[in-house]
Amino acid sequence: MNNPEEKTGMVSLVGKTNVGKSTLLNNLIKQKVSITSRKPQTTRQRLLGIRTTGQNQIIYVDTPGFHRGHKRALNRFMNKVALAAIEGVDIVLFVVDSLNFSEVDQYLLDQIPKNTENLILVINKIDKLSKKESLLPFIRDIAESYDFDAIIPISALKGENVKDLEEEINSRLPLADHLYPEDQIADCSERFLASEIIREKCITRVGDEIPYRLTVIIENFKEERGLLNIDATIYVEKNSQKGIVIGAQGKKLKAIGTTARKELEKMLDIKVMLRLWVKVKKDWTNDNHALNLMGYKVV
Numbered sequence: 638m639n640n641p642e643e644k645t646g647m648v649s650l651v652g653k654t655n656v657g658k659s660t661l662l663n664n665l666i667k668q669k670v671s672i673t674s675r676k677p678q679t680t681r682q683r684l685l686g687i688r689t690t691g692q693n694q695i696i697y698v699d700t701p702g703f704h705r706g707h708k709r710a711l712n713r714f715m716n717k718v719a720l721a722a723i724e725g726v727d728i729v730l731f732v733v734d735s736l737n738f739s740e741v742d743q744y745l746l747d748q749i750p751k752n753t754e755n756l757i758l759v760i761n762k763i764d765k766l767s768k769k770e771s772l773l774p775f776i777r778d779i780a781e782s783y784d785f786d787a788i789i790p791i792s793a794l795k796g797e798n799v800k801d802l803e804e805e806i807n808s809r810l811p812l813a814d815h816l817y818p819e820d821q822i823a824d825c826s827e828r829f830l831a832s833e834i835i836r837e838k839c840i841t842r843v844g845d846e847i848p849y850r851l852t853v854i855i856e857n858f859k860e861e862r863g864l865l866n867i868d869a870t871i872y873v874e875k876n877s878q879k880g881i882v883i884g885a886q887g888k889k890l891k892a893i894g895t896t897a898r899k900e901l902e903k904m905l906d907i908k909v910m911l912r913l914w915v916k917v918k919k920d921w922t923n924d925n926h927a928l929n930l931m932g933y934k935v936v
């Protein structure tokens with residue numbers, strides 16, 4: 638080891654869809670790298686967020702939320718990525734929603750090997766609880782089926798107790814050299830980030846079904862004389878979905894483009910020219926070949 642005092646650990650955020658894993662990741666690393674939304678199945682790929690403080694380096698792994706009842710190839714891919722993140726890491730954060738622990742949470746908890754070292758139960762969204770006392774029976778019920786190494790109630794949205802969680806993680810990091818430079822906070826490209834921000838703006842503006850049938854491909858990403866030119870295609874599965882994304886007189890697509898552009902300009906600190914197209918790729922979410930082309934590496 639180059640520095641015998643350095644500590645480094647991989648920490649997975651695992652949990653059902655919509656419990657707030659990506660919100661927590663962004664809060665832990667103090668920057669938005671993972672998109673979030675009130676709709677389920679927002680995160681689709683494994684994504685790293687890195688935080689280095691002094692001798693400690695934590696590499697967080699955000700994962701797609703585990704979900705059931707969807708049988709398409711994209712859903713199978715997402716669940717596989719979710720489950721894979723349980724193994725080969727130093728610490729697992731099992732994230733649940735304080736208002737709702739269901740069969741799906743239980744199923745996922747049952748998938749975690751009993752000999753997992755450093756399994757921390759993170760109970761999120763405590764800001765929504767009307768009575769904090771209801772946490773005790775909630776904790777008792779979940780802790781019955783697993784002997785957690787620590788249990789920490791938090792609010793990822795408000796930042797409540799997130800510092801305690803970070804301290805708990807730091808106290809469990811193994812001695813190892815850092816893997817990333819101390820100023821690096823993510824491992825994804827700006828190109829990927831751009832596609833995700835555009836997808837996030839689409840998710841919040843279209844109805845309940847389309848977010849699951851929509852993806853974004855960056856066709857061109859080039860900086861010229863202080864202007865970042867981004868051309869992106871939004872793929873959906875049907876003509877009717879295309880019409881919804883575009884909206885009357887193209888108004889919805891325009892709003893998606895404007896909000897995405899503004900956010901990207903802030904994040905990347907550069908002026909952005911964003912051009913969006915909407916295309917139909919029939920049944921892409923259920924076609925392994927198309928999924929690979931869209932960047933979801935189904936092997």
Ligand SMILES: Nc1nc2c(ncn2[C@@H]2O[C@H](COP(=O)(O)OP(=O)(O)OP(=O)(O)O)[C@@H](O)[C@H]2O)c(=O)[nH]1
Pocket residue numbers: 652653654655656657658659660661672673674675676677678679680681700701702703761762763764765791792793794795
């Ligand atoms: N009130 C409240 N809402 C929260 C909190 N954390 C997350 N949320 C909200 O819960 C919704 C889901 O959050 P995400 O971070 O996208 O959840 P996720 O677990 O990453 O979801 P998937 O990527 O689908 O697995 C969003 O609307 C968040 O704003 C919290 O602590 N309190």
Ligand SMILES: [Mg+2]
Pocket residue numbers: 658659660671672673679680700701702
């Ligand atoms: Mg997420």
